[in-house]
Amino acid sequence: MSSTAAPYPATPRTTPTRARERAHYDHATVHAILDSDYICHLGFVSADGGPIVLPTTYARVGSRLYLHGSTGSRPLRGAAEGLRVCVTVTRTDGLVLARSGMHHSLNYRSVVAHGTAHRVTDPDEHRTALDAIIDRIVPGRAADCRPATAKELAQTAVIRLDLREVSAKVRTGGVNDEPEDRDLPTWAGVIPVSRTLGTPVPDPAMSAETPLPDYLRRLLAEQGLRRGQE
Amino acid sequence: MSSTAAPYPATPRTTPTRARERAHYDHATVHAILDSDYICHLGFVSADGGPIVLPTTYARVGSRLYLHGSTGSRPLRGAAEGLRVCVTVTRTDGLVLARSGMHHSLNYRSVVAHGTAHRVTDPDEHRTALDAIIDRIVPGRAADCRPATAKELAQTAVIRLDLREVSAKVRTGGVNDEPEDRDLPTWAGVIPVSRTLGTPVPDPAMSAETPLPDYLRRLLAEQGLRRGQE
Numbered sequence: 001m002s003s004t005a006a007p008y009p010a011t012p013r014t015t016p017t018r019a020r021e022r023a024h025y026d027h028a029t030v031h032a033i034l035d036s037d038y039i040c041h042l043g044f045v046s047a048d049g050g051p052i053v054l055p056t057t058y059a060r061v062g063s064r065l066y067l068h069g070s071t072g073s074r075p076l077r078g079a080a081e082g083l084r085v086c087v088t089v090t091r092t093d094g095l096v097l098a099r100s101g102m103h104h105s106l107n108y109r110s111v112v113a114h115g116t117a118h119r120v121t122d123p124d125e126h127r128t129a130l131d132a133i134i135d136r137i138v139p140g141r142a143a144d145c146r147p148a149t150a151k152e153l154a155q156t157a158v159i160r161l162d163l164r165e166v167s168a169k170v171r172t173g174g175v176n177d178e179p180e181d182r183d184l185p186t187w188a189g190v191i192p193v194s195r196t197l198g199t200p201v202p203d204p205a206m207s208a209e210t211p212l213p214d215y216l217r218r219l220l221a222e223q224g225l226r227r228g229q230e
Numbered sequence: 231m232s233s234t235a236a237p238y239p240a241t242p243r244t245t246p247t248r249a250r251e252r253a254h255y256d257h258a259t260v261h262a263i264l265d266s267d268y269i270c271h272l273g274f275v276s277a278d279g280g281p282i283v284l285p286t287t288y289a290r291v292g293s294r295l296y297l298h299g300s301t302g303s304r305p306l307r308g309a310a311e312g313l314r315v316c317v318t319v320t321r322t323d324g325l326v327l328a329r330s331g332m333h334h335s336l337n338y339r340s341v342v343a344h345g346t347a348h349r350v351t352d353p354d355e356h357r358t359a360l361d362a363i364i365d366r367i368v369p370g371r372a373a374d375c376r377p378a379t380a381k382e383l384a385q386t387a388v389i390r391l392d393l394r395e396v397s398a399k400v401r402t403g404g405v406n407d408e409p410e411d412r413d414l415p416t417w418a419g420v421i422p423v424s425r426t427l428g429t430p431v432p433d434p435a436m437s438a439e440t441p442l443p444d445y446l447r448r449l450l451a452e453q454g455l456r457r458g459q460e
Contacts, residue, residue: 013282038423039320039322043273043281051281051316053283053342086273086282088285099376101360101382104371138421146414155332174434181376186376187432188433191430191446191450193268193427196426197421202418203407203419206417
């Protein structure tokens with residue numbers, strides 16, 4: 001998706017009631033946040049009218065979001081004919097410690113997507129979606145593992161949400177204290193929060209000579225603890 | 231809450247349709263997960279009948295969950311008379327890389343709580359809840375910052391959910407490949423995922439002589455990069 005594509009439209013549901021300056025609708029911002037986490041929170045309304053929020057793995061392919069059926073069959077039974085969903089992805093980036101309790105905050109990036117999800121029934125799309133979900137966890141991994149058999153595919157459900165009504169919210173930067181609080185003696189500032197990958201734990205059943213694949217070395221070089229830091 | 235308290239009861243909504251061995255109902259497991267994150271995902275049903283999932287700060291106090299009103303006023307308007315909610319907290323602990331695509335997974339800890347939330351109107355409970363939400367971010371912080379004024383309290387809404395119908399799901403351990411896949415040449419194992427606090431970034435407006443408080447030193451000693459690792 002080109003960064004020059006028209007932004008996602010702002011709608012009443014995707015326009016915040018406060019802190020509007022934190023809202024973003026451009027593809028680059030929305031997609032980068034969606035591509036930065038392992039788990040999304042899938043919301044839907046149960047048969048009895050109550051809200052349900054379940055964590056599940058997912059992936060973005062263009063302007064489509066694919067969610068894995070491991071959240072149990074309840075939402076997926078409904079998705080054959082279309083299930084209204086809200087999918088939210090949130091990363092925490094910092095603890096914002098202000099001088100007043102009131103102005104404590106978090107630095108974060110989140111995306112909220114609304115729409116009607118449908119179960120993926122086309123076999124090619126189903127396979128592509130499952131590969132994308134694996135590659136969301138470790139880019140390059142899907143091509144390196146045994147593909148799903150027809151039986152496995154039949155056991156694994158995927159639902160698709162086309163990204164149409166979607167927005168990002170981002171808070172960055174430092175503390176926003178009231179001017180009259182600036183001279184209080186309390187320490188104020190931001191504690192950065194990051195996610196780190198640790199030393200791989202090989203499956204004990206695997207030959208000790210099995211090399212760590214290049215795509216994993218690359219990922220660890222980008223997001224892992226540097227050697228000697230563990 | 232004593233660890234010998236009776237577990238939360240399993241209900242149809244809190245009994246998973248699959249991987250039932252991952253479900254936990256004891257207070258110690260449920261509370262520890264709730265006490266391990268900065269953000270929960272709050273689900274509710276909007277006036278038009280659609281699901282909404284918003285990230286927000288929160289804290290647990292005993293068997294009560296308090297959610298901060300910074301998610302916007304929409305859910306809080308409904309909460310005066312009781313709002314059906316589902317609150318979910320999820321931590322990712324590892325990337326589980328199996329030999330088959332099918333058995334890829336994440337190690338994670340999640341809690342899902344169902345119930346009816348109410349807006350907190352008692353001034354003492356309101357203040358206690360806001361302090362707990364600050365202390366969830368940095369334990370000990372609430373006592374070190376300027377308390378909310380009456381005007382600030384009036385601007386800040388908190389909703390409470392009593393924990394009654396709540397369960398945890400936890401996946402730990404290694405890969406669960408099919409026996410016939412064990413000899414495939416693919417690297418298999420787990421990549422640990424952890425959250426790390428970085429070097430504090432002091433507010434530029436603060437005197438350079440302001441010491442880092444003890445509670446922050448302790449937190450960084452527990453969860454921060456060790457000195458020289460950054």
